[in-house]
Amino acid sequence: MQRNAQTHYPILLVHGLLGFDVIGSISLFHDVRQALRNAGARVFVPQLSATHSNEARGAQLLAQIERVRERTGADKVNLFGHSQGALAARYAAAIAPTAVASVTSVSGPNQGSEVADVLRKALTPGRLPEQVAEKVAILFANFLSLMGAERGMQQNAIAALNALTTEGVATFNDKYPQGLPEIRGGEGREKVNGVGYYSWSGVLQNNLPDGGLNTLDPVHACLCALSRFFVTEIGQNDGLVGRFSSHLGKVIRSDYPLDHLATLRQPGIAARHGIDPIDLYVQHAERLKNAGL
Template identity: 70%
Template sequence: MQRNATTRFPILLVHGLFGFDRVGPLELFHDVRQALCNAGARVFVPYVSATHSNEARGEQLLAQMDRVLEGTGAAKVNLIGHGQGALAARYAAALAPGSVASVTSVSGPNQGSELADFLRKALTPGRLPEHVANRVATLFADFISLLSGQAQLPQNAIAALAALTTEGVGAFNDRYPQGLPRHWGGNGPQLVNGVRYYSWSGTVQETAKQAGNSAPDPLHDFCRAFSEYFTTEAGQNDGIVGRFSSHLGKVIRSDYPMDHLDTLNQGADGGWRKGNDPMELYVKHAERLRIVGL
């Protein structure tokens, strides 16, 4: 059946921590962008720092939004942010609501990440471990930028980690509360300042067999290992972000059998879990946006 995801406004897919558009043949959003384009959507992947604060990445996103609006003649854009990309999208919508039709958070740490809390506490401020971690992470981010063939942007790994902790995102939410649920685990306001807010996410599967994957996959093994550092949302997280911490606006679903990388369609199995195709989620959502005139 021919799909129709011809949204009124172009879609920007915003990557999260350590993200990129393309490195050689590897595209971060894998076949997601192509699936959306095949269904009729105009899709762009803005280039923002792989590691930096939510506000710094949000400012970079605002600048690229202006270029897309100018180039396409569109009045607004639909922002779909994965991971920390959701926070950059929220920032852009808060500062320029007239230019944003919708914000969709995919596995976004909208209440912070318990994994980030653990990692931040493991780094002693002002001592060697923190400096080493910052240097290694920044070099890695610069390496990604170099391979992507695009101009390098500023990187700050420690600022990125601090921005993803419960405390860091809490301060961010105090300034930019649009779309946040009023009660833990609930839905948030779907329409704020003319911008529609949506979210979806998944939960890590305990074993490869339970995840519907018979082949070993180290990427998913990492997510399963990281999930052990969650206490508040133990068993209810995708390995990077807690299920209920991801809620924003209208929650489409937050317990897809997908880990954090699945919702990017990454991994040896292409992100498929028990019949859930991540590409299908993006196309369905674009159709949802089209139906409401966005």
């Protein structure tokens, strides 16, 4: 059966920290973009700094929203932000609500990341560990640029880390509260200033570190290890972001059996649970289409 996800407004897929559009033959959003296009959507992937603050990446996103609007003739765009991309999308919608039809947060740290808190405490400001960590992160970001990802974009690893801590996101939220729940774990307003707000995310399954098809996935194993640093959302996180920290606007679901990066790809464990992470994007585009967005 042919799917119809032909939204009224174009869709922009916004990557998060250390994300990219294309490196060589690898595209971060390849499967998502292709699935959406196959279902009739107009899809674009903006280029943002791999490492920088939420506001800096949001300003970059705003500039590229304007290019998409000029190219397509559309008045507005739908923003799908993965991880830190959700914060850039929120910034853009708060600054220019007339240019944004909707913001969808996918595994977004909308109340901050407890892993970022741990890293921030471990890296003493101004001392060698922080300088080394920043250098490594910038070298990696520059490597992504050399490989063809986000060429020429400025990088600032420490600004990115600070922007993702609970304190950093709280400061960001004070300025741009649109769509946030009033109570942690609740839902926010679905529409603010004419912009629709939605979110979904996943939770690591308790049995994954001990077995399952994802056990041999080194990225998944790393996320399982990072999940042990959570204090507030123990057992209720995707390895980088807490379940309730991800809530924004209308919550589609926040406990899919998916780790932080699995919301971009099809892992074995998701197939076992009957979850297709890629199809979640198509389903949501259909939802936006039915809402006239």
